[in-house]
Amino acid sequence: MTVPSDIASLALAPEGVRRIEWAAREMPVLKLIRERFQREKPLQGIRMTACLHVTTETANLAITLRDAGADLRVCASNPLSTQDDVAAALVNDYGIPVFAICGEDNETYYRHIHQALEHGPQLTMDDGADVVAVLHKDRRDLLPGVVGGTEETTTGVIRLRAMAADGALGYPIVAINEADTKHLFDNRYGTGQSTIDGIIRATNVLLAGKNFVVAGYGWCGRGVASRARGMGAQVIVTEVDPVKALEAVMDGFRVMPMAEASKEGDIFVTLTGDCNVIDRQHLEAMKDGAIMANSGHFDSEINLKALSSLSEAKKRVRDSVEEFHLQDGRKLYLLGEGRLVNLAAAEGHPAAVMDMSFANQALGAEWIALNHTKLEKTVYEIPHDVDQEIARLKLHAMGVAIDYLTEEQQRYLTSWQEGT
Structure with missing residues (x-):
């Protein structure tokens, strides 16, 4: 079966596979999530459009979402950030439709977003809110089918909060950037x-x-x-x-x-x-x-x-x-x-830090897929327990152990009777 795509060249795929596998070595948290997603299929049959930087780290997120059962299409969130070998590998070796070419002009950039939306997504995943913007400006016919989305960046969250404040946001969005395990590490x-x-x-x-x-x-x-x-x-x-x-x-x-x-x-x-x-x-x-x-x-x-x-x-x-x-x-x-x-001018963030950011993206997509019927058309922060679990998994992968509160300590912190 031919995978829909618009990329530079399928001939680049072997190098893309090698680099995707190299990045995976530094992404143990996403690996654990992918293993659970393969068993549970929490996104089975859900159509997704992901507008992200098409890099080796993003490829590992895309593979994780595919293995969760999602019907995924990927486009670029920046005309210069696409790694053409990675795009080729996703299409050729992992069967994921990709619409992205490094150096594409503005017209091609937006055409690719439209192509990634053609299957009528139920979930969106953004890095800069361009998919959200295109849906609300040009493809409002698709909005009724969208139940939720996620947003990666500070800039995107600012845009989405402005839309929500104006009553213009058409569906609920999880602000991945607000997770401690994202902005304290990815951003810094x-x-x-x-x-x-x-x-x-x-x-x-x-x-x-x-x-x-x-x-x-x-x-x-x-x-x-x-x-x-x-x-x-x-x-x-x-x-x-x-x-x-x-x-x-x-x-x-x-x-x-x-x-x-x-x-x-x-x-x-x-x-x-x-x-x-x-x-x-x-x-x-x-x-x-x-x-x-x-x-x-x-x-x-x-x-x-x-x-x-x-x-x-x-x-x-x-x-x-x-x-x-x-x-x-x-x-x-x-x-x-x-x-x-x-x-x-470089390769973007190291895989080890994107491990946490994309763990948030994967779990954020799962959370909104499970909870969208209870949500309003506004911007939500990722649940605190999800944030904490990602930090625990990352520490475990790094071989770092931490203390836990005893029952006595927990009682002390939640009581008001104790004084000086």
């Missing part, structure tokens, strides 16, 4: 390491001694800032939230507005989920040779239109590096077209 350790990896792979610059500007001190920003400092960079943080700015100061970083940081920075990374964090006035103030990268979900954080309007020419000087020759003679460098640098 995953984004921290993979963003630095993407910058170094793209440029091969020495970070030690550089002024490294981190825009946004959420969990992703914290991770990047700490790892840049570990590489010897002089880290500057920009923030709009006074509490987060205060945290950054007390964590030992310099904090200042972007208007000031733009004059000092050698390397800039945006991680806010907002638009025009690096704007025209900042571009006009930057030093000759400044390097800019984005690790937020969308390519809106650096004002690319302003960058183009200030430039008289641009050229690609390395893989994933564009040189903008400004009209005043300065040169500025943009990595990964302003898209997610950790995926555009």
Whole structure:
């Protein structure tokens, strides 16, 4: 039987299989979930559309969902993040329909989302809420059949909460990003390491001694800032939230507005989920040779239109590096077209951290499939007991033992009679 797909080349499949199997070695929690799903088939016959970064780690999640019985279709959540060999392997060796090609243009990107929706999904799985957006804008005819979904990212959750607040959300969504075992680890350790990896792979610059500007001190920003400092960079943080700015100061970083940081920075990374964090006035103030990268979900954080309007020419000087020759003679460098640098210029998060994120995705899909009839059309956090179980499984896989409360200790913590 032919598997529906639109990918670069099936000939790439053998390399994809090897890399998928390599990633699986670092994903023991998902392996345990997959083994249970193979027995219990909690998603049997449920049609699913997953709009995710098509990487080796995502492939292991897709295989887990397939083995749970889901009728799954996969498309990319970013035009530059698809690993073509992985897409080929999913189609050729694992029988999972995939619609994704690395470097696809905007028209192809959205055509692929539409193709992934053609079987009429009952569950959606998003990384950035693009499938939700397409369903609500272009395919409202499919909305009555959708009973629930999950969302991976901070940016996507922000969009979905806004939809829910406006009464526009058509079905319940589980916010995977709100799980402690997701944002405390994926966002901090995953984004921290993979963003630095993407910058170094793209440029091969020495970070030690550089002024490294981190825009946004959420969990992703914290991770990047700490790892840049570990590489010897002089880290500057920009923030709009006074509490987060205060945290950054007390964590030992310099904090200042972007208007000031733009004059000092050698390397800039945006991680806010907002638009025009690096704007025209900042571009006009930057030093000759400044390097800019984005690790937020969308390519809106650096004002690319302003960058183009200030430039008289641009050229690609390395893989994933564009040189903008400004009209005043300065040169500025943009990595990964302003898209997610950790995926555009590297391989994304390490499998060990995605193990927990995708465990949340798998269990979140199971939970919403079982409970959707009791849910309202809003955004839900993943149940606390699911979060705790994923942490326990990860510790077990790492060979780490922890203490447990005795009955006496449990009584003490839940009583009010005990005093000083």
